[in-house]
Amino acid sequence: MKAISLHSVIPVRVEPKESAEQSTQILFGDTCTIIEQTPRWNRVKLDLDGQEGWVDSKMITPMAKEEYASYVADYSKAAYVLYPIAYAVSANNSQTIPLTAGTRLTKYQNGQFQILGVSFRIDPSMVIQQPMLMNDQNLIQTIRFFLNVPYLWGGKNALGMDCSGFTQTILSLFGKKILRNASEQATQGRKISTLQKAKAGDLVFFAHYNDKQQEEKITHVGILLDAERVVHCSGRVKVEKIDNTGIFSVEQANKEHPNGQYTHQLLQIRRYF
Numbered sequence: 001m002k003a004i005s006l007h008s009v010i011p012v013r014v015e016p017k018e019s020a021e022q023s024t025q026i027l028f029g030d031t032c033t034i035i036e037q038t039p040r041w042n043r044v045k046l047d048l049d050g051q052e053g054w055v056d057s058k059m060i061t062p063m064a065k066e067e068y069a070s071y072v073a074d075y076s077k078a079a080y081v082l083y084p085i086a087y088a089v090s091a092n093n094s095q096t097i098p099l100t101a102g103t104r105l106t107k108y109q110n111g112q113f114q115i116l117g118v119s120f121r122i123d124p125s126m127v128i129q130q131p132m133l134m135n136d137q138n139l140i141q142t143i144r145f146f147l148n149v150p151y152l153w154g155g156k157n158a159l160g161m162d163c164s165g166f167t168q169t170i171l172s173l174f175g176k177k178i179l180r181n182a183s184e185q186a187t188q189g190r191k192i193s194t195l196q197k198a199k200a201g202d203l204v205f206f207a208h209y210n211d212k213q214q215e216e217k218i219t220h221v222g223i224l225l226d227a228e229r230v231v232h233c234s235g236r237v238k239v240e241k242i243d244n245t246g247i248f249s250v251e252q253a254n255k256e257h258p259n260g261q262y263t264h265q266l267l268q269i270r271r272y273f
């Protein structure tokens with residue numbers, strides 16, 4: 001059975017209980033397949049990236065086959081929320097729903113969109129009607145909206161993101177659909193051999209610096225701005241220095257390292273555009 005989110009954000013958990021770890025989130029308008037049901041919880045598989053987990057059954061809305069087919073057919077007419085937070089107003093009851101960046105708006109036209117037959121209004125300046133072109137200027141302007149968004153494990157909205165939720169959201173605004181976790185994202189695109197050959201928009205993958213147990217394991221991802229700067233979510237979304245060793249954080253300066261220190265070891269660079 002197919003279902004859809006009509007909430008701003010729905011947490012997806014690794015176990016069917018409120019206290020369980022959040023693995024990802026479902027945004028407004030995103031669809032999923034219900035693969036297991038209990039009286040209170042549904043185990044779902046997200047159509048966006050194939051992630052599986054448990055959601056509170058009352059937070060998703062089942063869809064008939066015809067509804068789902070019609071909804072998916074409208075993807076080609078969809079626009080996307082660009083700003084971290086935008087507000088949609090229902091034409092049915094004037095209720096306001098906050099929407100986060102990357103939210104898909106089907107049947108969008110002139111500040112209005114429809115979902116399951118319900119019309120909504122939204123400020124057109126908060127929306128892009130087609131993916132942006134990846135270049136230095138567009139990337140830097142987009143990143144500016146997300147700076148200082150706090151880190152949240154499993155998050156992918158403007159009030160909390162993890163590193164791969166951040167990269168997935170940003171690339172979606174440029175028309176690229178990528179998988180959810182850093183290790184999965186590193187299987188997509190094409191590999192770039194050196195930092196000097198990389199360009200803005202490439203993803204850079206890391207292990208934690210000086211972690212001997214996981215020194216070759218991808219645990220972190222960021223977006224390259226140029227050969228010397230990376231934007232990533234670690235504590236919060238921020239821009240830091242990068243070189244062939246990895247991320248150098250001035251914030252981590254202390255008595256032993258008065259100028260800062262490396263926090264992440266560079267493992268791989270990949271291009272998606």
